[in-house]
Amino acid sequence: MSSPPIARPEYVREQVQEHDFDVVNKPLTAWERVRDNTLVRRLFILAVLAGIWQAYAAYLDNALVLPTFVETMRSFVARVWSGELLLKSWVSLKVLMQGYALGLALALVFTILAMSSRLGNDLLETLTAMLNPLPAIALLPLALIWLGLGNPSIVFVLVHAVMWPIALNTHSGFMGVSGTMRMVGRNYGLTGVRYVGMILIPAAFPSILAGLKIGWAFAWRTLIAAELVFGTTSGSGGLGWFIYENKNLLDIPAVFSGLFAVIIIGLAVENLVFRIIEQRTILKWGMHS
Amino acid sequence: MQAAEQPPALLRVDGVTLQYKTREHLVTATYRVSFEVLPSDRFVLLGPSGCGKSTLLKAVGGYLNPVEGRITLKGATVTRPGPDRVMVFQEFDQLLPWKTVKQNVMFALESSGRLKGPEAADRAMAYIEKVKLTRFADSYPHMLSGGMKQRVAIARGMAMEPDILLMDEPFAALDALTRRKMQDELLQLWEGTRFTVLFVTHSIPEAIRIGNRILLLSPHPGQVKAELNSDGTDPEDPATSERLSERIHRMLFAEHDAIEEPPVHV
Numbered sequence: 001m002s003s004p005p006i007a008r009p010e011y012v013r014e015q016v017q018e019h020d021f022d023v024v025n026k027p028l029t030a031w032e033r034v035r036d037n038t039l040v041r042r043l044f045i046l047a048v049l050a051g052i053w054q055a056y057a058a059y060l061d062n063a064l065v066l067p068t069f070v071e072t073m074r075s076f077v078a079r080v081w082s083g084e085l086l087l088k089s090w091v092s093l094k095v096l097m098q099g100y101a102l103g104l105a106l107a108l109v110f111t112i113l114a115m116s117s118r119l120g121n122d123l124l125e126t127l128t129a130m131l132n133p134l135p136a137i138a139l140l141p142l143a144l145i146w147l148g149l150g151n152p153s154i155v156f157v158l159v160h161a162v163m164w165p166i167a168l169n170t171h172s173g174f175m176g177v178s179g180t181m182r183m184v185g186r187n188y189g190l191t192g193v194r195y196v197g198m199i200l201i202p203a204a205f206p207s208i209l210a211g212l213k214i215g216w217a218f219a220w221r222t223l224i225a226a227e228l229v230f231g232t233t234s235g236s237g238g239l240g241w242f243i244y245e246n247k248n249l250l251d252i253p254a255v256f257s258g259l260f261a262v263i264i265i266g267l268a269v270e271n272l273v274f275r276i277i278e279q280r281t282i283l284k285w286g287m288h289s
Numbered sequence: 290m291q292a293a294e295q296p297p298a299l300l301r302v303d304g305v306t307l308q309y310k311t312r313e314h315l316v317t318a319t320y321r322v323s324f325e326v327l328p329s330d331r332f333v334l335l336g337p338s339g340c341g342k343s344t345l346l347k348a349v350g351g352y353l354n355p356v357e358g359r360i361t362l363k364g365a366t367v368t369r370p371g372p373d374r375v376m377v378f379q380e381f382d383q384l385l386p387w388k389t390v391k392q393n394v395m396f397a398l399e400s401s402g403r404l405k406g407p408e409a410a411d412r413a414m415a416y417i418e419k420v421k422l423t424r425f426a427d428s429y430p431h432m433l434s435g436g437m438k439q440r441v442a443i444a445r446g447m448a449m450e451p452d453i454l455l456m457d458e459p460f461a462a463l464d465a466l467t468r469r470k471m472q473d474e475l476l477q478l479w480e481g482t483r484f485t486v487l488f489v490t491h492s493i494p495e496a497i498r499i500g501n502r503i504l505l506l507s508p509h510p511g512q513v514k515a516e517l518n519s520d521g522t523d524p525e526d527p528a529t530s531e532r533l534s535e536r537i538h539r540m541l542f543a544e545h546d547a548i549e550e551p552p553v554h555v
Contacts, residue, residue: 286430
């Protein structure tokens with residue numbers, strides 16, 4: 001059955017010199033480059049979706065239920081042009097930033113507490129376990145009673161929406177920093193704030209950034225929902241109020257324009273702010289897993 | 290032997306018992322281990338896994354305190370980590386991924402307060418050149434191969450010019466060819482500056498190549514079995530290192546000899 005393998009001759013080869021290769025690198029064709037461009041591919045998807053929308057709306061022919069894409073865009077452009085949408089977006093963003101900043105600061109305080117003692121750790125874990133699953137909007141009635149009808153209530157709800165996911169992610173990021181890295185930091189004499197700032201925060205940055213993103217999304221949807229519920233404060237409402245108002249006026253293209261504005265701001269923050277932070281940190285450092 | 294003009298010990302480990310807690314047990318890692326490291330020694334801690342050699346190194350690093358005995362460096366008791374004893378780890382993530390090669394070396398010098406600004410940069414580049422990575426000074430660690438990462442870690446440790454360099458199986462995660470090359474490079478570096486190094490390994494050939502003095506530890510808990518001289522690297526005479534290798538083998542595997550032949554290590 002199994003005969004011993006046949007003896008084969010040995011060989012040693014000279015290496016081919018680099019300049020003797022035909023193709024070492026050759027530029028890609030224009031079409032290949034276009035297809036490799038993420039932006040182009042995504043715009044293509046958006047165009048297809050818009051086309052489907054337009055076709056279905058035209059077939060339905062009922063502007064009260066679903067205005068066509070073209071009609072919506074016309075309304076959107078007109079309202080951006082008149083400044084109405086920009087103003088509403090600005091009102092929303094301003095409140096949002098207040099809540100986000102405050103929530104982020106509180107999250108930091110809680111994580112530092114959790115890192116510095118076992119009791120702090122238990123406190124953070126218990127609080128996040130209790131409060132993170134609680135929808136922020138569910139606190140709105142209480143906020144209204146405590147803080148009255150106005151911005152402070154919305155900010156309160158936003159802080160709740162932002163703080164727990166960020167604290168949870170930052171904390172788990174800190175906990176996940178490898179033992180080797182911690183020992184390296186201590187080896188070179190880092191302690192206290194310098195240790196947190198120079199080792200823990202950068203080492204945990206992927207989780208922290210994920211927390212910031214989740215916090216942002218939670219804040220944004222909580223804000224729109226809160227505005228939908230009790231709309232205007234101090235005269236000029238935000239985007240949520242804009243949507244609600246136009247629904248009451250049965251101006252459906254305007255309702256869609258409002259939703260559009262929400263989507264566009266979300267996309268812009270994701271692709272400009274977070275994307276750039278990501279490229280300059282995690283991706284550059286090779287820390288994405 | 291030639292104990293006549295022995296210089297005072299740089300590092301003295303005196304009757305050290307180390308224990309650490311896991312979730313369920315209190316584990317005794319080493320029991321009353323004593324040894325002395327002289328200046329410019331290439332001192333190797335050798336033993337099978339479970340002999341507490343890494344724990345012992347961490348204790349010298351100051352990451353855990355002995356429950357019994359004393360560790361002194363230049364006469365001062367070691368109580369906490371410090372830049373006079375620099376650790377080089379086995380793991381590749383000892384380099385900070387958010388810093389370039391040069392920044393990693395500079396970070397060590399600056400955060401320990403050794404040097405600042407341009408002086409730190411100069412010193413960093415000098416040591417990066419020593420490990421032949423000048424071309425990669427501005428690369429991030431994730432762009433480097435495993436061997437290159439370890440060279441950066443060694444450069445970082447040496448740039449600190451510590452009293453003693455602590456190496457915890459620094460080449461164990463490398464492939465055999467790279468590992469061999471790194472051992473030679475380490476010896477070349479040592480020829481250049483004659484730094485003191487305490488080196489942990491579980492590989493007998495590596496211990497013989499790297500060390501001039503080898504401390505043999507037996508496991509569960511770690512106890513000193515022997516302290517041997519090694520000149521395996523100096524004269525390129527394979528016979529001496531083979532004899533030493535066999536001797537170490539016999540000591541480490543003495544209790545199993547009756548049952549099974551020790552595996553042949555390459």
